[in-house]
Amino acid sequence: MIKTHLKIEGMTCQHCVSHVTEALEGVSGVASAKVNLQKGEAVVKSEDTPLEQLSAAVAAAGYKVV
Template sequence: MTTVTKLAVTGMTCGHCVSAVTNELKGVPDVQDVSVELHAGETSLVRVISRLPLAEAPLRDAVDEAGYDVADVEVLENAVAAESAAQAPGRQATRSLPIIQS
């Protein structure tokens, strides 16, 4: 099972900010990967990938250590299956073939 923990992080403005947050979060035990969707000066989305759900406190502490604040936390357990199910209708619609009348 894969878990994605989504962190809404405020205060990030540049690539250095992304690097600092990424490095701190990768130092948290059981974190497998980190990706950041930077929204300079706004709330950025940070995805933390792990095998099992992680405790929230170490993630908040890591972001705080990097110099930023966590505004919100969302945990998606079995994330691959959940994201696949959510994307299924869109994939289905794009594979529909038009009906050609002769």
């Protein structure tokens, strides 16, 4: 498993965290996603899922990877 750290802009509440978590965990190859509202980041464990795919999932959920 590979750990990828993503900085995410636009999250303001726990609902945002849930939305981003669901989006990331829906990406093929992702085993888990832990999203931290205070840090504005997510740690994704995956089988070498490309960063572009993870960023696209976050963008589709309405947030931005920076």
